[in-house]
Amino acid sequence: MTAEAAMAIPVLVVFALTLVWALMAASAQIRCVDAARAGARAAARSEPEAQVLEAARSAAPGGAEVAMERTGELWRVRVAASMPGPGPLALKLHAEAAALAEDTVGVTQ
Template sequence: MITHRRRPRGGNGERGAVTAELALGLPLVLAVTVGLAWLLAAASAQIRVVDAARESARAVARGDSESEATAVGAQIAPEGAGIEVVLEGRQVAVTASARIEGPGGLFDFLPGVTVRSRAVALLEES
């Protein structure tokens, strides 16, 4: 005679395991997402600082005044960036820098960073 045993429902002790794993993993996924977004913002600010330094140096090299060149760089650089123009003989060196704050909120422990770039151009003959 063949007898079949029935398994009791929910008897394996794994009910709700997926929900518990999701509840534990979701904050980690959120933290990684915020961290990556902050890194993307810092990388974008670095690119803008590089462009600001380069364009300001080109402006002075072609004969624009330092104030005009600084204004051009300020339009390109992140808000609050500093732009310094130094004439060194037949060349101009421009340094642009900006402070990028951390994401804040729950991630206030992440430090801010300073992005900086220096561009050098030869003065054009007039």
Template sequence: MTAELALVLPGVVLLLVALLTAASAALTQVRVADAARAGARAAALGESHGEVAGVARELAGDDAAVLVSEAGGYVVVEVSRDLAGPLRGAGLTARSSARALPEPGE
């Protein structure tokens, strides 16, 4: 029984690490997408570009890159963040963008 456990245990640990790494990457992507959408909502309500970037960074994390621009009458919020853990060394980045039409002013 001990020999079988010694053969199987490294595979189980490797599988667990792979699953946790994939879950971490998925969570980072969801956070980045939520941050872009929240930033676009704030921009649509008339917040300044600095406040929009602050809202997005609050949700995505302080190390996230946030770009707020305007294109074709829309406000575009792009958020990106490097993946953590073993994927950081691979240079992978979670990215998302959202656009919103600003609400008409008074």
């Protein structure tokens, strides 16, 4: 084995592991977005809070935190999840979705 190969192989392994980590982080972020949307849709349909939270948690990455609130005519659902990684690669992922509450549709003021 040459010296160039001895240097190149560890660099390629680290590069491949970084790519795998980045793909896992992107997948977890997409799951957070999907979970927030699912929760907001459920809340907009006036489902009970427990069902809204369950809908969001079932689509979220494991260990995600889910919060919901109503502000005016909108239901907002926030999802936050931790993405483990070595040192500075550990991330806190966030997503938020809002949906118009169905009980406000067609109501004139």
